[in-house]
Amino acid sequence: MSEIVDDIKFIDEEGKRIDGRRVDEMRPLKIEAGVLKRADGSAYLEWGDNKVMAAVYGPRECHPRHMQNPSRAIIQCRYNMMSFSVSDRKRPGPDRRSIEISKIISEALENVVFTENFPRTSIDVYIEVLQANAGTRVAGLTAASVALADAGIPMRDLVPAVAVGKADGHIILDLNGKEDNFGSADLPIAMIPRTGEVLLMQMDGHMTMEELDLALSYAKKACQEIYDIQRDALHRRYASQAGTEDDNDDDDDLPDEEA
Amino acid sequence: MIKRTVVPGEEVAVAEEYMPDRGTYESDGRILSALAGELELDRDNMVARVLASNPMNILKEGDSVFCRVTDVRASMAICDIQGVEGKDRTITGETSGTIHISKLSSEYVQEVGREMRPGDLVRAKVIQTVPSVQLSTQEPHFGVVRALCRKCRSPMILKGRSLRCEPCERVENRKLADDYGCVDF
Numbered sequence: 538m539s540e541i542v543d544d545i546k547f548i549d550e551e552g553k554r555i556d557g558r559r560v561d562e563m564r565p566l567k568i569e570a571g572v573l574k575r576a577d578g579s580a581y582l583e584w585g586d587n588k589v590m591a592a593v594y595g596p597r598e599c600h601p602r603h604m605q606n607p608s609r610a611i612i613q614c615r616y617n618m619m620s621f622s623v624s625d626r627k628r629p630g631p632d633r634r635s636i637e638i639s640k641i642i643s644e645a646l647e648n649v650v651f652t653e654n655f656p657r658t659s660i661d662v663y664i665e666v667l668q669a670n671a672g673t674r675v676a677g678l679t680a681a682s683v684a685l686a687d688a689g690i691p692m693r694d695l696v697p698a699v700a701v702g703k704a705d706g707h708i709i710l711d712l713n714g715k716e717d718n719f720g721s722a723d724l725p726i727a728m729i730p731r732t733g734e735v736l737l738m739q740m741d742g743h744m745t746m747e748e749l750d751l752a753l754s755y756a757k758k759a760c761q762e763i764y765d766i767q768r769d770a771l772h773r774r775y776a777s778q779a780g781t782e783d784d785n786d787d788d789d790d791l792p793d794e795e796a
Numbered sequence: 797m798i799k800r801t802v803v804p805g806e807e808v809a810v811a812e813e814y815m816p817d818r819g820t821y822e823s824d825g826r827i828l829s830a831l832a833g834e835l836e837l838d839r840d841n842m843v844a845r846v847l848a849s850n851p852m853n854i855l856k857e858g859d860s861v862f863c864r865v866t867d868v869r870a871s872m873a874i875c876d877i878q879g880v881e882g883k884d885r886t887i888t889g890e891t892s893g894t895i896h897i898s899k900l901s902s903e904y905v906q907e908v909g910r911e912m913r914p915g916d917l918v919r920a921k922v923i924q925t926v927p928s929v930q931l932s933t934q935e936p937h938f939g940v941v942r943a944l945c946r947k948c949r950s951p952m953i954l955k956g957r958s959l960r961c962e963p964c965e966r967v968e969n970r971k972l973a974d975d976y977g978c979v980d981f
Contacts, residue, residue, distance in 0.1 A: 598889065658888065687832065693821070731805055771803045772801060
């Protein structure tokens with residue numbers, strides 16, 4: 538195992554990474570909102586080799602009733618990896634890791650949704666990872682916030698999230714699978730670009746203070762980029778919807794003009 | 797009136813000029829959108845509001861809802877509201893409503909159990925939402941739209957002004973909607 542780690546060179550002489558990216562360059566990100574018909578809101582996201590689907594239901598009456606909060610809505614999140622999402626078959630069902638991720642994502646979202654407007658209800662967020670290649674929790678959170686906005690749920694802002702890490706002694710943005718497995722630190726972070734508010738931050742591995750500052754500056758820049766893609770996804774969704782509405786209006790107008 | 801599409805967190809106005817209304821909120825002297833939808837800057841009242849493109853389904857007075865009777869008490873029938881007629885989205889918030897004996901029919905009702913039974917599907921009108929959801933079936937268009945036989949649970953068929961169960965040849969009474977049996981869900 539250690540041989541493999543020694544063999545991999547994460548940054549070459551030109552400062553390029555194993556997939557050809559610069560250290561502060563993100564993998565290509567694509568988001569589409571409103572992909573599922575039966576969910577109240579949904580989003581599909583492709584981020585490098587990650588493929589994530591998020592669906593939102595609610596706010597709806599909360600069951601079991603003892604989990605209701607009389608003053609606000611609760612956000613129940615389920616992050617799930619499909620058994621075929623990784624190269625070894627993942628044993629299906631919730632495990633320690635996915636329960637933790639569900640918890641931190643729902644806590645991050647509770648900070649942006651106006652939960653106090655919907656007492657005693659539950660907002661259910663389902664995140665399905667169809668294909669995983671490092672950074673699925675930030676991909677899941679990014680998709681979930683677009684799905685929430687698509688569901689027409691009032692929220693303070695969209696939540697972009699990105700992972701920063703360290704490999705070969707370099708701070709690198711948006712780790713891919715190999716960098717995540719054999720790198721020396723991983724720092725997923727969710728930040729609202731408008732306010733600089735951090736909604737999620739975890740770290741495994743070690744970083745010095747200087748490295749952490751650099752990592753945060755990369756994350757901030759990347760979050761702004763992701764935020765713009767999230768906004769664009771919602772704009773595209775509603776532009777297409779407005780287009781069909783306009784068509785209907787035209788149809789309605791015609792008979793009137795004839796009359 | 798200025799209209800454009802906005803997303804949550806987008807700045808729509810400044811607080812000195814407009815007041816936040818539905819779908820917007822104030823933060824640091826700026827008015828921001830809370831929803832993805834159409835922005836409306838109302839110059840008459842100087843309020844900024846955003847109408848969601850995919851609005852939540854919040855019950856309001858006058859809505860026509862379909863509900864299932866879960867319990868029949870001495871003075872009321874308790875129902876579980878399944879959905880609002882003509883809307884796909886599930887209801888946001890409380891789904892349990894009550895039909896008081898006085899709001900059940902335009903005629904005199906001696907006993908709730910003679911007009912509605914648990915399991916019946918009812919079309920009702922929302923007459924109150926706060927503090928609890930109250931429903932009414934007084935108008936002719938409101939009432940039971942699908943009922944099951946008390947004995948064999950098979951669907952009852954309308955015969956004249958009462959309901960008949962074919963297998964056990966029983967007749968039951970209900971407060972019927974005027975289109976009993978021809979409602980498409």
